[in-house]
Amino acid sequence: MNMVTQKETEEFFIRLAGALTGGLEDAGLEGYQKSTGMRTFPFNQLNPKIPFCDDLIVGGLAIPPWVIGYLMEEDARKKGDMKAMEFGKNLEMFGEGDVIYALNMLIHHELCLLMEPQIFAPAIKVVSVPTDMSRADVGHKVTKF
């Protein structure tokens, strides 16, 4: 007798699809940032100790399907609508996969920022154009990685 049922396998793939959705959202945003070099919203930080806004957005996008799926399932259970209940459960699992990826990605980024801020979040402070009165190399320490 197979211990892992067909249902469990399907559930795993629904969760994986949710997680991959989160990964693709993240890749889309980071790829856009890399190709344009843009550093304005959403590619900035609200605080140097918290991850970039685009990562927070990916995390935030993972929550609605999870919560909506759960509420839908509960509502359909009360009404006895099996079809809606099944849909709600699948949506909840899809969101669950996305949450598992997105929150752990945020944990990883947060750890990187806390442990090695100078590497993982280089401070974007452009040296002002030197004039006769000021020199960029005075009063600054420029570290090239």
Next chain:
Amino acid sequence: MAYKLSAEEEKEAKEFATRFFGGTASALEQFIAEWWWVNHPEARNQFPFTRPEQHLPFWSNIIIGGISVAEALLGLGIEEDPMKLLERVDYKVKEQMKEFAKGLRKFGEGGILYSAPMLTKTTIVHNVPTPVAAPIGQVRTEQLLAGRVIKL
């Protein structure tokens, strides 16, 4: 009034936590690898900080994904026991082992749920072309972002 979870909800919550911590374990492994890469310059361009092919992610990231797959498969293997190795074991021990295997499979599943999209993302972002360098003040290039200016 405190909300009491039903037995099914409690089971689902435990399963979610197991998967989530499986993902967290993979995220920590990735962090440790990156921390090592940052703090040990001599290890750069050496295995596992090399790529199997120039368009693919680092071996270190692939290994993290592989560990998760191995955990899930080990759990699945003990649970299914295709070689009937647990036939001679005491029934109680066998049940305990199957319960552990189920947890291990879910833990590994969580790791896969983190590492599969992480590898997808890393591959996509790695292959996105960077803009051509331009004079300072026009476009902030990769080269510019790689520097850090500390106001003294």
